[in-house]
Amino acid sequence: MKIVYFYQYFSTPKGSWGTRVYEFAKDWVDKGHEVTVVTSVYSKSDLKADKFIEDQYFEGIHLKVLNISIDNKQPFLKRIWSFILYSVLSCYYALTLKADIVIASSGPITVGLPGLVARYIRGRKLVFETRDLWPEGAIELGMINNAWLKKFSYWFEKVCYKASSYIITLSPGMTQNIKKRFNILNVDDVTNAANIKLFSTPVPFNSDVVLPKSYAIYTGNIGVVNNSYWLFEAAKILKAKKREDIVILLIGEGQQRSELVELSNKEDITTFKRLGLMPKTELVAYIQQAFASLVPLKGTPVLDTSSPNKFFESLAAGVPVIQNTQGWMKDFLNEHDVGFTLDPNNADQLADKLIWMKDNPEAVSLMGEKALIVAKRFFDKDFLSNKMLDILVKVYESK
Numbered sequence: 001m002k003i004v005y006f007y008q009y010f011s012t013p014k015g016s017w018g019t020r021v022y023e024f025a026k027d028w029v030d031k032g033h034e035v036t037v038v039t040s041v042y043s044k045s046d047l048k049a050d051k052f053i054e055d056q057y058f059e060g061i062h063l064k065v066l067n068i069s070i071d072n073k074q075p076f077l078k079r080i081w082s083f084i085l086y087s088v089l090s091c092y093y094a095l096t097l098k099a100d101i102v103i104a105s106s107g108p109i110t111v112g113l114p115g116l117v118a119r120y121i122r123g124r125k126l127v128f129e130t131r132d133l134w135p136e137g138a139i140e141l142g143m144i145n146n147a148w149l150k151k152f153s154y155w156f157e158k159v160c161y162k163a164s165s166y167i168i169t170l171s172p173g174m175t176q177n178i179k180k181r182f183n184i185l186n187v188d189d190v191t192n193a194a195n196i197k198l199f200s201t202p203v204p205f206n207s208d209v210v211l212p213k214s215y216a217i218y219t220g221n222i223g224v225v226n227n228s229y230w231l232f233e234a235a236k237i238l239k240a241k242k243r244e245d246i247v248i249l250l251i252g253e254g255q256q257r258s259e260l261v262e263l264s265n266k267e268d269i270t271t272f273k274r275l276g277l278m279p280k281t282e283l284v285a286y287i288q289q290a291f292a293s294l295v296p297l298k299g300t301p302v303l304d305t306s307s308p309n310k311f312f313e314s315l316a317a318g319v320p321v322i323q324n325t326q327g328w329m330k331d332f333l334n335e336h337d338v339g340f341t342l343d344p345n346n347a348d349q350l351a352d353k354l355i356w357m358k359d360n361p362e363a364v365s366l367m368g369e370k371a372l373i374v375a376k377r378f379f380d381k382d383f384l385s386n387k388m389l390d391i392l393v394k395v396y397e398s399k
Contacts, residue, residue, distance in 0.1 A: 001396050002034045004097050004124075006114050007105040008070065008086055010039035012058055013198065015046035016252075016277040018309040020192055020381075021105070022058065027385040029060035036062040038093050038114070040086050043071040044253075044277060064093055072221050072254055076143065083108040090114035095122060101392050103127045104160070107134035109153060112160035119163045125395050128164040130174055137302045141225060158182065165395045168388060173305030173327040190388045192307045193381035194316035200372055203285040212247035212273070214358050216322070217290035219283060219310050222254030222274075225303070227296040227324065232260050233347035235272035238354065243271070246358050248294070250274040251286060287317045291364055292357050295323035299344035304328075315375035318368040322353060338371040 005025065011017035025035040041047055047056075049067040056063040066089050070082050087110040094102065094114035102124045104115030118124040135153035138144045144153060161167055161178065167187040169175045175189045205211070222228045228250070235248045248271060250260075257274065264272045275286075287293060293314030297303040304327030311329060314321050321339035323329050333339040342349045357364050 001100040001392065002098050003028065003036070003101050003103065003392065004093070004099040004118070005035060005037045005103045005105065006090055006094075006111050007037055007103075007129075008040050008083070008108075008111060009042045009045060010037050010047055010063065011042065011045035012047075013195070013280045015044060016279060016283070017042060017044040018192065019195070019280065020309075022061070023193060023195065023381045024385045024388060025061045026059050027382065028389055031389070033389075034062070035060075036064060036093075036097055036099075038064045038066070038090050038097075040066045040068040040070055040082070043069070043073075046279065064097075066090070072223065083110045087111060087113040091117045094118040094124075099124050100396050101125050101127060103129055103392075105129040105131060106160070107132045107137070109134035109157055109160065112156065115160065116163055125398075126164045127166045127168060127392060127395055128160055130167060130169045130178065131307070132170070133174060133177060133302050133305060136177075140300050140302045141298070165398065166391055168391060170307035171305050171328055174307070177305055188391060190384050190391070191379060192309050192312050193384040194312040194375050194379045196316050196376055196380050198281070199284055199287065199313050199316035200318065200375075203288060205285050205289070211286075211289065212245075212249070214245055215247040215249040215273070215290055216292040216294055216354055216357075217249050217251065217287055217319075218294040218296070219251045219287065219313075220254075220308070222250060222252050222257040222260065224256065225298050226254070227298050227344055228254070228256050228260060230296050230324070230344060230347055230350065231294060232263065232269070232272055234350040234354070235264075235269050236267070237348055237351035238271040239269055241351065241355070243351075243355055243358075246354050247271050247273055248354075249286070249290070251276075251278065251283065253277055284317065287314060287319060290319055291361070292354060293317075293319045293321050295321055295329070296344065297323070297325055299324065301326075304330075312375065312379045315371040315379065318372040320357070320364060320367040320371055322350065336370060336374045338367055338374060 007021050012022050049065045052067045054065045091114045094117040102118040104111050115126050119126040169189045295311050304325045324342050324344035330341040
C-alpha cells in the first residue's frame with residue numbers, strides 16, 4: 001500500500017518527543033509498504049529543515065517537511081496560526097501525492113482539512129487518528145471560549161469523523177467517547193506504544209549531572225495542562241517534612257518552566273530539580289533509575305481519556321506510575337497493580353505516597369517487575385504497529 005500520513009510532530013528517538021509515527025512507519029516500510037509523512041518542525045523533535053519545504057528520508061520513511069515552527073511556549077494565537085498554515089499547505093499534498101490510504105492524525109483538529117481534501121476531491125480512503133479529543137479538550141480547558149468557534153469546531157470534528165472509513169484513537173476512553181457521541185462503529189484504539197527493548201535494557205549513566213539517590217521523575221511539557229504546580233507543591237511538602245532524601249525531578253520545557261525554577265531557587269526547595277530536554281535515547285537511563293514515574297494532568301473529564309507517552313515508556317522501563325486521571329489509566333493501574341491514582345488537587349497525598357514508596361522498596365520493586373510484564377503484553381510497539389496495519393489493510397481491501 002501507499003500510505004500518506006498527515007502528522008505535524010514527527011520525531012525519531014534522537015528527539016525529545018514521542019516516536020509512535022516513526023516506529024509504526026518504519027515497521028510498515030520494512031513490511032513492503034510505502035509511507036510518506038507530511039510533517040512540520042516541532043521544537044521537541046530532532047527534525048530540522050533549511051528550505052521552506054524539504055524532502056527527507058529516515059530508514060525508508062519519506063518525509064515532506066514543511067518548515068513551520070511549532071513550540072508549546074508560543075503564544076496561543078501563534079500556535080493556532082501554525083496549525084492552520086500547516087493544514088492549508090498540506091492540502092497540496094493531499095491533492096498530489098499518490099495514496100491508497102490517507103491518515104490524518106489529530107490534534108489539532110485542523111489536520112482534518114487535508115484529510116477531507118484527499119477523501120472528497122481525490123477519492124482516497126481516509127483513516128482519522130484521534131490523538132486527543134479536539135476540540136473538546138481545548139474547550140474544556142478554556143482555550144476556546146467563543147460560542148461561534150465552539151459550534152464550528154464541533155461541526156468540523158463531526159465532518160472529519162463521518163468522512164472517515166475508520167477512526168483510530170489512542171485510548172479506550174477516546175473510543176468510548178466517540179462511539180457514544182457520534183454512534184460510529186468503525187472505531188478502535190491503538191494506544192501509544194513503548195519501545196520495549198530500548199526502555200527495558202539497562203543503560204548506564206553517561207552524564208556529568210549529579211543525580212539525587214532517590215527521585216521520582218516527570219518527563220515532558222511543564223505547564224498548566226500537565227498540572228506542574230502539583231509536583232512543585234509536593235516537593236515543598238517533602239522538604240517541610242524533612243524528607244530531602246526524596247527529590248521530584250522534571251525533565252522538559254514548557255510555559256511554566258521558568259516560574260517554577262525561579263520559585264524553587266527563591267524558596268530553596270532542594271527536593272525539586274529540573275533538567276532540560278534531552279534525546280529519548282539519553283532519557284532512558286534517567287527513567288530507569290527513578291523509583292516512581294509521575295504522569296500528572298489537570299483534573300478535567302476530557303483528560304481522563306489521555307494517552308501520554310510517558311505512561312507507556314515508564315512501564316516498559318519497569319517503573320511504577322503515579323497518575324491522577326479518573327479514566328482508563330486508573331483502571332489499568334488498579335487491575336495490574338503497577339501504580340497509583342491520586343487526587344490532582346492534593347499535593348500532600350502525592351508527597352505521602354512518595355514517602356511510602358521510598359520507605360517500601362521491596363513492594364515498589366515488585367510493582368516494577370509487573371510493570372514490565374504488562375508493558376510487553378499490551379504496549380509493545382511491534383504488536384500495536386501490526387494492530388494498526390491490520391486496520392489499514394482492512395480499509396484498503398474494503399469496497
